[in-house]
Every structure is written in structure tokens, then in C-alpha cells.
Amino acid sequence: xxxxxxxxxxxxxxxxxxxxxxxxxxxxxxxxxxxxxxxxxxxxxxxxxxxxxxxxxxxxxxxxxxxxxxxxxxxxxxxxxxxxxxxxxxxxxxxxxxxxxxxxxxxxxxxxxxxxxxxxxxxxxxxxxxxxxxxxxxxxxxxxxxxxxxxxxxxxxxxxxxxxxxxxxxxxxxxxxxxxxxxxxxxxxxxxxxxxxxxxxxxxxxxxxxxxxxxxxxxxxxxxxxxxxxxxxxxxxxxxxxxxxxxxxxxxxxxxxxxxxxxxxxxxxxxxxxxxxxxxxxxxxxxxxxxxxxxxxxxxxxxxxxxxxxxxxxxxxxxxxxxxxxxxxxxxxxxxxxxxxxxxxxxxxxxxxxxxxxxxxxxxxxxxxxxxxxxxxxxxxxxxxxxxxxxxxxxxxxxxxxxxxxxxxxxxxxxxxxxxxxxxxxxxxxxxxxxxxxxxxxxxxxxxxxxxxxxxxxxxxxxxxxxxxxxxxxxxxxxxxxxxxxxxxxxxxxxxxxxxxxxxxxxxxxxxxxxxxxxxxxxxxxxxxxxxxxxxxxxxxxxxxxxxxxxxxxxxxxxxxxxxxxxxxxxxxxxxxxxxxxxxxxxxxxxxxxxxxxxxxxxxxxxxxxxxxxxxxxxxxxxxxxxxxxxxxxxxxxxxxxxxxxxxxxxxxxxxxxxxxxxxxxxxxxxxxxxxxxxx
Numbered sequence: 001x002x003x004x005x006x007x008x009x010x011x012x013x014x015x016x017x018x019x020x021x022x023x024x025x026x027x028x029x030x031x032x033x034x035x036x037x038x039x040x041x042x043x044x045x046x047x048x049x050x051x052x053x054x055x056x057x058x059x060x061x062x063x064x065x066x067x068x069x070x071x072x073x074x075x076x077x078x079x080x081x082x083x084x085x086x087x088x089x090x091x092x093x094x095x096x097x098x099x100x101x102x103x104x105x106x107x108x109x110x111x112x113x114x115x116x117x118x119x120x121x122x123x124x125x126x127x128x129x130x131x132x133x134x135x136x137x138x139x140x141x142x143x144x145x146x147x148x149x150x151x152x153x154x155x156x157x158x159x160x161x162x163x164x165x166x167x168x169x170x171x172x173x174x175x176x177x178x179x180x181x182x183x184x185x186x187x188x189x190x191x192x193x194x195x196x197x198x199x200x201x202x203x204x205x206x207x208x209x210x211x212x213x214x215x216x217x218x219x220x221x222x223x224x225x226x227x228x229x230x231x232x233x234x235x236x237x238x239x240x241x242x243x244x245x246x247x248x249x250x251x252x253x254x255x256x257x258x259x260x261x262x263x264x265x266x267x268x269x270x271x272x273x274x275x276x277x278x279x280x281x282x283x284x285x286x287x288x289x290x291x292x293x294x295x296x297x298x299x300x301x302x303x304x305x306x307x308x309x310x311x312x313x314x315x316x317x318x319x320x321x322x323x324x325x326x327x328x329x330x331x332x333x334x335x336x337x338x339x340x341x342x343x344x345x346x347x348x349x350x351x352x353x354x355x356x357x358x359x360x361x362x363x364x365x366x367x368x369x370x371x372x373x374x375x376x377x378x379x380x381x382x383x384x385x386x387x388x389x390x391x392x393x394x395x396x397x398x399x400x401x402x403x404x405x406x407x408x409x410x411x412x413x414x415x416x417x418x419x420x421x422x423x424x425x426x427x428x429x430x431x432x433x434x435x436x437x438x439x440x441x442x443x444x445x446x447x448x449x450x451x452x453x454x455x456x457x458x459x460x461x462x463x464x465x466x467x468x469x470x471x472x473x474x475x476x477x478x479x480x481x482x483x484x485x486x487x488x489x490x491x492x493x494x495x496x497x498x499x500x501x502x503x504x505x506x507x508x509x510x511x512x513x514x515x516x517x518x519x520x521x522x523x524x525x526x527x528x529x530x531x532x533x534x535x536x537x538x539x540x541x542x543x544x545x546x547x548x549x550x551x552x553x554x555x556x557x558x559x560x561x562x563x564x565x566x567x568x569x570x571x572x573x574x575x576x577x578x579x580x581x582x583x584x585x586x587x588x589x590x591x592x593x594x595x596x597x598x599x600x601x602x603x604x605x606x607x608x609x610x611x612x613x614x615x616x617x618x619x620x621x622x623x624x625x626x627x628x629x630x631x632x633x634x635x636x637x638x639x640x641x642x643x644x645x646x647x648x649x650x651x652x653x654x655x656x657x658x659x660x661x662x663x664x665x666x667x668x669x670x671x672x673x674x675x676x677x678x679x680x
Contacts, residue, residue, distance in 0.1 A: 025573035029273050033259065034122035035578055039064055039115075047576055050281075050298050050591045051123070053251075054288040055080065055157035056224070059300055060125065060150065068115040070127055070148075073097045078157055078224040079287045079296065079303035082192035086355045089301045092191070092224055094184060094198045100163060100220055101146055103202075105176045106133040111144060121578060123255040123280050124248070125150040135171060143169035154250040155288075158223035162244060165217075167210040175216055179205040185227065195227035203239045219244045258283050261323045264603055265632040274568040274578070275603060278596035279322060281579045282315055285593035286330045291337065291357025293330040299582060299590035305354040305361075306334040308369035309420045312376035313437070314542070315597035320383035321604055323637025332389055335377050339396040346403050349373060351422075365417035368434030370407075372420075374400035375437045378444035382612035385640030387451070390615065394452055397445055404438040405465065412472030414438050421540070424586075425497070425533055428490025432477045435469060436502040442466035443507075444612070451615050473503065474510055482523060482534065485514030496523050498530035498543035504550025507611075512554040519547050520563060528584065529567055540583040545598035552606035555673055557623045564602065608633055608645060609675070615639065621675045622647045624654055641680045 026042065027035040046063030061073040074096045081092035101111060111131035120126045127148040132141040149162040167173050181201035188195040204218035221239055264275040286295045289304045296303040297310045306312070311334045319327035337353040341360070350360035351369050377397050381390040407415045413435045419427040427433075442462045449459045479488040482496050489497040500515055518524065523534040529544030531537070544567065551560035572578050580595040604610050608631075609621030616639050624631055630648040643665065646657040650669050658666040658678055666678050 025569060026575055027573040027577055029269055029573070030120065032122065033273060033276060034120045035273070035277075035573065037119040039068055039118060043068065045575065048588075049121070049125075049577070049579070050285075050300075051125075051152045052285045052287075052298060052593075053152040053154045053156070054286060055155065056152055056159060057285070057296075057298055057300075057303065058152050058159045058222075062119075062125075064116050064119075067113070070114060070116045070119075070129060071099070072150075074159065074222060075300055076159055076198070076222055076224065077300055077303060078196075078198075080289055080356060081157075081196050081224055081226065082304075082355060083186075083190055084192060086192050086359065088305055088352065088354045088361055090355075091303050092186065092196050092198070093300065094222075094224070096182075096200060096222060098182075098200075100161065100202070101129075101131070103178050103180055104165070106144065106173050107176070109134055112139060113141070114146075115142075123151070123284075124251060130168070133169075133173070135169070140169050140171075143167075144173070149248065151248060151251045153247055154254055156223070156247075157225060158221050158242075158247075160244060160247050161220040161222075162248070163218055163220070164215055165210070166215045167212055170212055172209060172211050175208045175210060177202065177205050177208065177216075177218060188227075191226075193226050193228075196224060197227045198222075198224045201239060203242075203244070254284070255280060258322070258324065261635045261637055262321050262600075262604075263632075263634040265630075265634060267628050267630070268565065270568050270572060271565065271603075274572040275600060277572065277578045278580065278599040280596075281591060281593055282318065282596035282600065283322060283324050283327050286326055289356035291353075292333040293326060294333065294337075294357070295327070295330045295593065297582075297592040297594055299587060299592050301590075302592070304356045305352055306337060307352045308338065308349070308367070308372040308376075309351075310592070310594035312338065313372040314376075314594040316376045317379035317383060318597040318601055318604070320380065320385070320638040321600075321636055323635075323642070328384060331380055331384075332392075335373070335380070335393055335396055338373050339399075342396065342399045346399075346406055348403070349400070364422035366407075367418045367420060367422060368414065368416040368431070368437060370400040370403040371414060371416075371434045371437035371441060374404065374441035375444070378441055378448050379612060382444060382448055382451075382615065383618075383638045385615045385638065387615060390448060390452060394448070394454075397441070397448070401438075401441060401445060401462065404434075404441075411476040412468060413476050419499070420542070421532070424538075426490065426493070428492060430476075431490045431499075432473070432487055433489075433499050433502050435473050435477070436506045436508065439466055439469045439473065439508070440506040442469065447613050470508060473508065478511060482518070484518035484521070486511050486518045487515065496521075496534040498524060498532050498540070498547065501530075501543065501547035501550045504554045505546050507553070509554050512556070516551050516554065516556050516559065519551065520559060525563065527566075527570065538583065538585065541580045541595050542582075542598060545580060545595060545602060549598075549602040549606035552602065552623050553609060553621070555623065557625055560606070561625045603633070607631065608647070610638075612639070613677070614679075616641070616680045618678050619675050620645070620656070620678055621673065622654055622656060624649060624672070639680050643680065 044065045048061045050059045057077045059075040078092040083090040117128045129146045130142040131144045132139045145166040147164040184198040186196045200222040208216045258279045316331035341349045348366040350362040352361040377393045381393045413430045415430045416434045419431045477487045487500040579591040580599045581589040582592040611619045633645040644659045648655045653669045
């Protein structure tokens with residue numbers, strides 16, 4: 001007990017110091033919702049971020065050096081241009097490190113001494129710079145202004161860069177733009193679809209005279225295609241057929257659509273914007289494959305494939321709330337792919353369906369994938385509110401539930417070969433994560449089955465199985481670990497693990513206080529969120545995001561919000577922005593997409609406490625932080641409806657209102673922590 005008191009004391013001191021310990025933000029939020037990096041003396045600095053369209057993804061490695069010069073390395077990924085052997089990560093890739101402005105000259109001189117003023121990002125990157133040039137043997141500084149605008153195409157396998165040069169000097173200048181076209185051709189035998197062609201080029205070349213105040217605009221396009229497409233004579237990088245304004249407008253329209261639905265409105269602008277950016281990253285990473293729309297994690301590795309955790313468990317239950325039809329279609333398609341592998345022998349469904357759906361990956365064996373799929377499919381079907389889709393998904397949910405039931409150990413918990421971390425850390429023969437996912441899947445199946453007219457006998461069986469599993473989880477995993485009344489992750493585990501948060505996420509609060517104390521103790525919490533295992537340096541955002549959601553849902557609102565604010569500041573406005581990341585040191589903190597879905601679910605399921613209970617109904621347990629007078633979630637698109645949720649403080653109670661258009665569906669004052677039933 002002395003150890004526990006000491007750790008708790010450190011935890012309270014640590015939590016109380018978060019506000020004053022918050023490092024200075026590098027980026028700031030703009031009125032239009034973008035974030036801006038105003039270049040000052042805090043350089044050099046480098047970062048990387050990913051942007052995606054339906055045919056391409058690009059990772060920009062960018063930065064500003066000590067002399068305030070911008071540098072950019074573009075890593076292009078073409079998910080549907082498959083390479084041999086046709087495995088998960090074998091998509092066509094190409095990096096371009098070319099400096100386009102360095103190709104442009106003023107008369108016979110290169111532009112001199114770039115100074116970057118600022119970088120802004122709102123799903124499109126914009127870089128503002130100035131250059132000098134020599135005039136009568138003296139350098140004229142800030143004489144040429146340059147705006148770069150960088151973004152992927154929404155529907156084509158191309159990435160675009162717009163360049164605008166403005167003559168800010170008092171003299172007429174002559175800009176020379178070269179003919180620049182680059183082509184790489186891959187060997188025919190190396191590609192699944194034969195040879196591929198990667199092209200890059202500029203839209204203009206020649207000599208351009210600019211009077212003071214005049215501008216020159218051109219663009220660069222980087223693209224990839226099957227070489228057989230060349231028979232049309234069309235050059236995708238050559239550019240005469242590309243309407244660059246339409247390309248940018250399409251990207252802007254998508255961002256606006258994502259930002260206009262499921263709008264978080266709270267007194268905290270950082271949380272509001274981090275939520276908005278999370279919607280963007282979560283929704284953009286969907287690829288139009290020959291196997292249908294497939295959401296992909298990204299990270300220059302994971303495309304044109306779906307996983308039982310990233311897609312089925314993390315992001316699919318979120319898409320109905322956003323109302324993005326491409327997202328909903330990709331979710332349904334992923335479950336259809338998994339359903340292809342159901343079998344009467346109840347052999348495990350593969351962890352991942354890869355390579356546009358033509359193959360699978362099962363390298364870590366059974367990770368608890370059946371529980372992940374059942375959990376995600378049932379939650380998705382309920383929130384989607386489409387009875388036809390629910391009927392289609394019901395056999396998959398049934399199969400996965402029966403698979404898990406057949407995997408129960410003598411202790412009554414679910415056996416699996418590994419877990420979501422695929423043997424990176426020990427998980428024993430049965431882990432806490434798999435059993436809690438199965439528990440929630442059973443609960444959701446009871447609610448969904450009732451909507452579909454499933455027999456009371458079958459639903460009672462699921463209900464009894466859930467009750468028995470909850471007791472087994474407590475008996476088998478409940479543990480006094482490192483002085484905390486919490487959980488061991490598997491039998492024999494005596495070191496704190498981040499995934500002890502999972503019972504909180506699934507509504508099991510038996511050991512809530514001890515678990516929350518353990519999660520936010522110095523043994524697990526760091527500036528970057530939770531360590532995967534106490535005493536290591538490894539962190540994965542997914543467990544941090546789950547822990548924040550579960551902590552708030554369990555009623556520890558102030559502690560959860562304190563850490564959520566710190567996390568959000570760091571991810572949105574710190575040195576590596578603007579999204580949730582996968583992990584470190586593995587993957588160099590890649591902006592994998594599904595983690596952004598988990599971030600949004602901190603609010604929908606944690607702060608607002610939404611739990612789907614039917615195709616047109618849900619329970620809600622709102623958790624309004626003490627320092628807030630209100631929180632709203634507007635244009636929610638779930639349950640085949642569109643509605644707003646308004647929560648405000650009314651003395652010692654919370655006033656909750658649900659509106660469809662101008663019509664109030666529910667208006668109620670409740671005590672804090674009360675659960676409200678909503679029928680739409």
C-alpha cells in the first residue's frame with residue numbers, strides 16, 4: 001500500500017502540473033480552421049504528414065532549415081499499382097526530392113536566400129516565402145514572393161503542387177521556367193499489372209516578363225499509371241488535360257463536407273479543431289480498389305487492404321456518425337470481405353484482407369480478430385440504422401460470436417494466439433482486450449438482434465454469455481498489480497500494461513478507480529500518452545485514445561479531460577502535427593488513419609456517452625467538464641437521421657436537448673452521470 005500511495009501522490013502532482021508544464025505550441029489555430037506555423041527563431045525543424053485521395057497517398061517530409069529555407073521530399077504511394085509478390089506493402093512507391101523553385105531563374109540567376117514566412121495546413125498545405133535576386137550587383141531582398149499549394153487529387157492517381165511567383169520589386173523581371181518532365185518506368189515482370197509509369201512535370205515553360213506587382217502561375221503534377229494506359233497518347237504529368245482549379249476545388253469541397261458534419265462545439269478551441277482534423281484524416285484514407293472501397297491505415301505501408309482492428313474495430317463504428325457515404329460503403333465492404341472467410345469448421349478469419357481483396361494476411365495467427373469483427377460489425381450496424389445492411393451483417397456477427405464462444409478457456413475467457421500488437425509484447429494464451437471486445441459484441445448483438453426479429457432464445461443466450469463473461473473477466477484478469485486495484489493483461493503478467501483500459505471502454509467499471517489511477521500514474525503516462533508497458537519507451541496512440549475515452553465514460557471527467565487537453569495540444573499544435581499517430585519508435589509516428597477515428601470516439605462515446613441500442617435509438621450519458629457551461633455535437637448523421645445534441649449546465653443539473661431540424665426530440669434536465677434514452 002505504501003507503493004500505491006507514493007505512485008498516487010506522484011500522479012496527483014503530475015496531473016496538477018500539466019497546465020504549467022505544457023510546452024510552447026509551434027502552430028496556432030486560424031479563424032478559418034487551418035493551423036499556422038509562423039516561422040521564428042525556433043528552427044531548424046522538420047516534420048512529416050500524410051494526405052490521401054482515392055487513388056494515391058502522399059507523405060510530405062518537409063521543414064525549414066536554420067537559414068529559413070523550405071525543403072520538401074514527396075513520398076508517393078499508388079495502392080492499386082501492385083508489385084510482385086502481391087503482398088500487403090508491395091504497392092508502387094516513388095520519392096521526389098526535387099526543389100521546383102530552384103529550377104526557376106531571374107534572368108540567368110537562381111533565386112536567392114529564401115525566407116519562409118509561414119506554413120498553413122487545413123488538409124491542403126500552403127507555404128509562403130520570399131526570395132531575393134541580384135540587381136546592379138546588389139541583392140534586392142523580398143523581391144519575389146512565392147506561394148506553394150500542395151495537395152492530392154481526390155479521384156485520380158496524381159499529386160498536385162501549385163506555384164505562384166509575384167514580382168514584389170520595383171523593377172521589371174524576367175523569369176525563366178525550364179521544360180521539366182521526369183519519367184520512371186518499372187519492369188513489366190515486376191508489376192502485377194505489367195509495367196508502370198511514374199511521371200512528373202511542369203504545366204508551363206518559357207520566358208515570362210513580370211512588371212512590378214504581376215504574377216506567374218504554374219503547377220507541377222506527379223502521377224502514376226499502368227503503362228498500357230499510354231496507348232491513349234495521354235501524359236498524366238503533361239498536363240494539358242488537367243484543370244488544376246477543379247482539382248483543388250474538389251479537395252476543398254471534401255474537406256468542407258467533413259468539417260461541416262458531426263461538428264464538435266465546446267469552449268475549448270484546441271479540442272474542437274483536433275476533432276475536425278481527426279475527421280479529415282479518418283475519412284480521406286479510402287481507396288477505390290478492384291475489390292471495392294477499402295479504408296487503409298496508410299503510413300507508406302498499409303493500403304488497398306483491411307484489418308480486423310484498424311477498420312472493423314476502430315474506424316467502421318465511427319463512419320455512420322460522420323455521414324460520409326464513401327466511409328459507410330467502405331465499412332460495409334470491409335465486413336463483406338471478412339465474411340468471405342466464414343467456414344463451418346470455425347477456423348479463424350484472417351486478420352487482414354490484402355492486395356485489393358485477392359489475398360489475406362494471417363501472420364500473427366488469431367489476434368482475437370473474431371471479437372474485433374463482431375464488436376465492430378454490431379456497433380456499425382446499429383449506428384448505421386439501415387435494416388437491410390444489418391440483416392446482411394447478422395450472419396457474420398453470429399459466426400464471430402460462436403467462434404469466440406468456442407475459444408473460451410476453462411476460466412471462461414477467450415483464448416487467442418496474440419492481440420492487436422501482434423506479439424510485439426507478450427499477451428499470453430488469453431488477453432484482456434479480446435475478452436472485453438467479445439463482451440461488448442454480445443451486448444450489441446442482443447440489441448441488434450431484437451431489431452431484426454431474432455428469437456428471444458438466441459438473444460437470451462447472448463445475454464447470459466455476456467453476464468458470465470463479465471464475471472470471468474473479473475475473476476481471471478482482476479488483479480492487484482504494482483499496487484493498483486486493476487487488471488493483469490494475461491495470466492502471469494505482473495507489469496502494468498496500457499490495455500488495462502479496455503474494461504472501462506466496454507462499460508465494466510468494477511475496478512475503474514484503480515485502473516484510472518494506474519493509467520495516469522508515472523509508470524504509464526508520458527508526454528506522448530501511455531507507454532505500452534511500464535518501464536519501456538514504446539507508445540502506441542491507440543491505447544491512449546481508448547484510455548481517454550474509457551476514463552471519461554467511467555465518470556473521471558476532470559482527470560480524463562486534463563490529459564486529453566495535453567495530448568491534443570501536443571498532437572495538433574506541437575512539433576509533429578496535426579493528427580493522432582500510430583506508434584514510436586516503430587514507424588516514426590506515422591499518421592495512420594484509423595487512430596483518428598478513435599480520437600473522435602473519445603467525444604461521441606466518452607464525453608457525450610453515446611451507446612447505440614437500436615437502429616433508431618441510443619443511450620447517452622453526457623459528461624460535461626466542470627469548467628464548461630456547454631458542449632454541443634451538431635449535425636450527427638447516425639441512426640439514419642440527422643440531429644444535434646446540446647448539453648448545458650443548469651445549476652447542479654445538466655440540461656440535455658436533442659433536435660432534428662428545429663424540432664426537439666428530447667428535452668430533459670438530469671443529474672450528472674445519468675443515462676438518457678433517446679428514440680429518433
